[in-house]
């Protein structure tokens with residue numbers, strides 16, 4: 216069933232070649248939409264059981280806390296007899312409790328990672344389906360950076376990494392404030408995750424009439440040239456061993472790239488192995504033409 220082809224043939228317009236191309240394009244759009252909807256639905260459905268797992272693991276940690284303290288203080292009590300008949304003592308309650316807590320912490324860690332994966336997959340699917348923003352709002356870059364520093368403070372502190380912000384103040388970008396904050400936060404989170412403790416992550420802003428730039432520089436391990444070309448692909452992770460320990464998903468940079476493109480900009484990376492990395496988000500300094508007020512008619 217190919218209504219367009221039938222119509223063209225009825226008009227005497229040749230062997231249906233054009234019609235095949237046209238219906239292929241429609242079909243591939245349809246398939247892309249069905250795939251997006253499917254990922255969105257599955258992700259949404261997965262959120263509930265993952266949330267339940269997290270709560271259960273938390274409840275298990277809370278519930279075993281008194282037992283842990285009790286057995287610890289019992290162990291500290293030197294007068295407490297060990298082994299009723301003076302023979303071999305089995306695993307102490309504290310060993311069981313400790314093992315249970317280790318497993319609960321593991322469940323908590325893995326379910327948090329799964330939750331992040333589902334959220335990022337959902338976010339990416341949304342971005343892939345998104346049209347370019349129809350009426351982009353002016354976004355204060357200073358606000359975006361303050362938000363990013365706020366969001367990443369806990370992880371930065373945990374790794375004793377200082378995040379500094381400098382450069383040009385008062386810059387304006389155009390688009391979605393929350394998407395831009397997500398993009399920059401992903402870059403800063405990576406910079407923190409892949410750097411050694413005690414190093415610095417520098418966020419520097421710059422702008423001219425054409426572009427604004429937000430550059431995130433770290434003192435981390437850098438990225439090999441072969442990997443640099445691929446790190447923006449979904450699920451691509453350069454250094455498998457190191458990447459696994461960061462608990463990331465391999466989707467962060469794909470999200471950054473989509474946000475940059477949806478905003479009429481791009482993201483670039485310059486990096487050398489052993490020499491740290493700089494990721495730069497470059498955005499237009501003006502709203503797209505469609506968003507500008509129409510030019511008044513010239514009076515003659």
Ligand code: ADP
Pocket residue numbers: 405406409433435436437438446451452453454458461462463464465466467468469492
């Ligand atoms: P992940 O969740 O693995 O961090 P991303 O898409 O954010 O996923 O990054 C893809 C890969 O790029 C990472 O696994 C890592 O190998 C590499 N990478 C990203 N940022 C940095 C960085 N600042 N320094 C070194 N490697 C990085």
